[in-house]
Amino acid sequence: MAKQISDLKLGILGGGQLGRMLIQEAINYNLTTLVLDPDTDAPCKHLANYFECGSITDFDTVYNFGKKADIITIEIEKVNIEALEQLEKEGKQVFPQSRVIRLIQDKGVQKQFFKENNIPTAPFKLVNTREDIFNCGFAFPYILKQRKDGYDGKGVMKISDVADIDHAFDAPCLIEELIDFEKEVAVIVTRNSKGEMKTFPMVEMEFNAEANLVEFLISPSTYPASLQQRAEKIAMDIAASLNITGILAVEMFVTKNGELLVNELAPRPHNSGHHSIEGNYVSQFAQHLRAIFNLPLGDTRAINNAVMINLLGEKNHDGVAKYQGLEKIMAIDGVYIHLYGKKYTKPFRKMGHVTVVDQNRDGAIEKANYIKNTLKVIS
Incomplete structure (x- = not known):
């Protein structure tokens, strides 16, 4: 008899905020969670059923933890x-698969993958x-x-x-044409082992210019439905080409003439999907669990307008x-901290x-905007 999801142990490499939010969702499935992280005070430490401090x-x-x-x-x-x-060879299930992680670890290999699979990207x-x-x-x-x-x-x-160039990295690098883009957008796609795929609606991102980090996500x-559908198709084409099991965030540029160019991939829950916890019928974290346990994928539709800061x-x-x-911000309706x-x-x-x-x-x-100007993290 096949084991139920609540009978299985989920090992998570990394104990930061993404692991923390994944565990918060896993609790709803009565999952046993194990976490490996090098930080003795990692955000996951007190939420996981088992926490190990060690190098990922x-x-x-990693082998002994796995x-x-x-x-x-x-x-x-x-x-x-x-x-x-090695764990995969011994029968352990690793999602996303190790070959997918290997490809995405190297931005140069990532770009070559785009080129070989006719995925639009910057020269x-x-x-x-x-x-x-x-x-x-x-x-x-150039970048x-x-x-x-x-x-x-x-x-x-x-x-x-x-x-x-005198101050440039002296290491293997990727040189990329500087794209005069209108907006950076993202689509999160999820695929289970049966090959079922679903995308979350495309989101728009605004960056903190100084830190080069996402500041707002809307x-x-x-954008017109036709452009959004193209973005979702690109994300699904990538997931299918990778034959990935799990969640995949696809970051893209919208150029001034309406082209879509893929920037980078992340084969895990991603900053561009945090709004889905309250803003969509299924969150990215629940969807990732559904995918890696080969369960039916959830309803990704947006419930309402959501802005993540x-x-x-x-x-x-x-x-x-x-x-x-x-x-002050807790006094505002519709705010989730x-x-x-x-x-x-x-x-930063x-x-x-x-x-x-x-x-x-x-x-x-x-x-x-009020929250951005009011809520400050200080020491």
């Missing part, structure tokens, strides 16, 4: 792939050293990205002239976190998010 990039640590679980998933891509491959070139950048043949300005280990705006820089998009640590504040203005349980703040660290749900889109945006 060390073969032995043996304790029935299904293994990730909340961050920087994990030991060789250990996951690019791969280089191995800083010296190679001088002869890349790209017109200034330089480290192929590995970049996240949340780190490992990315704009190269405007030859002088900038759902649903007001990332709570970032304030500049010049480094220490034990304090939340200034919390009571998510604090991530991180003891210490530092400039993701400390939580707030979602505003409102029948009126402009009203939701107005509330979001």
Whole structure:
């Protein structure tokens, strides 16, 4: 007799806020959760049934942790792939599959995958050293990205002239044409082992220019239905080409002439889906669990207009976190607060998010702007 979902142990590599929100959803299924994270004060520590402090990039640590679980998933891509491959060989279920994580760990391999599968993306070139950048043949300005280990705006820089190259990364990198885009958007697609797929409605993102992090996320998009359908098809085509099991966030640029160009992928719950907890019939976290346990996928439709605001640590504040203005925003209707349980703040660290749900889109945006100016994470 096949085991029920509540009889299975879910191992999560990474114990940050994504793992925390995944566990909060897993509790509804009576799932046993096991978490591995290097931080002794990780946000998941007190929520998981079992918490282990250890490296998620060390073969032995990941392998021995994985043996304790029935299904293994990730909340961050920087994990030991060789250990996951060995666990798969021994019959453990790893979702997303280790081959998918390996591909997405390297932005250069990601871009080559787009090219080979006719996925629209910005023109690019791969280089191995800083010296190679001088002869890349790209017109200034362009974007330089480290192929590995970049996240949340780190490992990315704009190269405007030859002088900038002197300060460029001296490592394998991806050079990308600078796209004069109108808006960055995202579609989250989920696929289970049966091949069933569903997409969440496309969302629009607004960035903090200084930190290069998403500041606002607005759902649903007001772009024409034809463009949204194209974006959803691109996301599904990628998920099908990868043969992925689990959730996949697809970030795209909308160009000034209405083209869609894929920027990057994330094979896990993603910042661009946090609004779905209150704003959609099924959340991205519930959908990911449904996919990796090969259950029917949920209804992804938006219930209402939703705006998500990332709570970032304030500049010049480094220490034990304090939340200034919390009571003021709690007095507003339709406001949902998510604090991530991180003891210490530092400039631009993701400390939580707030979602505003409102029948009126402009009203939701107005509330979001008030929250941005009122709620501060200080030390």
